[in-house]
Amino acid sequence: MVSPERAIFDAEELINQAIWRGTYDQDFKSELTLCSEAKIILEGLSNLDPILEKHRRRALSQCLLRIDHAYVGLGDHEWTIDRATEALTLAETSGSAVQIARALLSLGNGFLHAGDIVNAERQWVRLLLLAEEYTKDREMQNVVGLTLIVRGHVLNGKGLYDQAARVLEDAYATLVDVGDYFGCASACDLLSEVYLKLDAPDKAETYKSKAEECKTRIRNQPNPYDP
Structure with missing residues (x-):
């Protein structure tokens, strides 16, 4: 039986590999496959202690952002705002300022692609204000x-x-x-x-x-x- 700590670690390793595939190799299909595997692992964990639960939420937030990165790379922007919104909620409840910033960037990009520059700028301003700390x-x-x-x-x-x-x-x-x-x-x-x-x-x-x-x-x- 794999411990929750190990399961989260394994999921993060999959996400890190996906980041490489999607960013450096531009292999968006592999990025999507790897992150989908990580998502199954992370969503299968429950009844964790508060610290581990925050860790899980942070990892799942990043996983959703990379899934969206893969879909966008494949030309599919349809659910970007929804995925980024969910990722932002997870990031906020994880307590990770960096993950909140990543989600705000993605959400702003989603609004930008949808032609809503006002809402896009709103996310980026919030991000930059957060980053001042x-x-x-x-x-x-x-x-x-x-x-x-x-x-x-x-x-x-x-x-x-x-x-x-x-x-x-x-x-x-x-x-x-x-x-x-x-x-x-x-x-x-x-x-x-x-x-x-x-x-x-x-x-x-x-x-x-x-x-x-x-x-x-x-x-x-x-x-x-x-x-």
């Missing part, structure tokens, strides 16, 4: 950096290129500090595009080169899940 937390700052990229996309789409550049510069600096080269590459790609629109080709080329450097780092990272 966790300036030294690398995981929280990672979420902040990714949120700034999305806001940069929105500003770019509105034609507010100067504002977009400032926000994306902040995103890049934040993500460099926490070592998220995947996020850095995204920020640099968008910065290159924005600076071209601002008629600053030198800066555009600089960020294009930085994006390629980040992508090289990503390619050179050993895959911990290779057989």
Whole structure:
């Protein structure tokens, strides 16, 4: 009989593997399969002590967000807001500020895709206010950096290129500090595009080169899940 502690650990290992598959390999079907397995494990646990129950809820929240990431990667946005809302509720009852932030980012993205920019911004503002209390937390700052990229996309789409550049510069600096080269590459790609629109080709080329450097780092990272 597997202990609840071991079951949660096993589920988190599946989620971590799914994150790699979905983020680095862009293998969304594998991400969905792995997270579906983790979800079954986590939802099968009951009557836990309060500390373990919070741990389970935090893991299940992250599991739902990665399931949604996989569906979105496969082109299916239909239930994003519902999944993110459920993930946020679980995160709030888990007591994990970082998980709350992740869920708010996902929920904001869901509203954005649905064309509801007001509600999207509401989630991101709440996230950034929460993050002000966790300036030294690398995981929280990672979420902040990714949120700034999305806001940069929105500003770019509105034609507010100067504002977009400032926000994306902040995103890049934040993500460099926490070592998220995947996020850095995204920020640099968008910065290159924005600076071209601002008629600053030198800066555009600089960020294009930085994006390629980040992508090289990503390619050179050993895959911990290779057989």
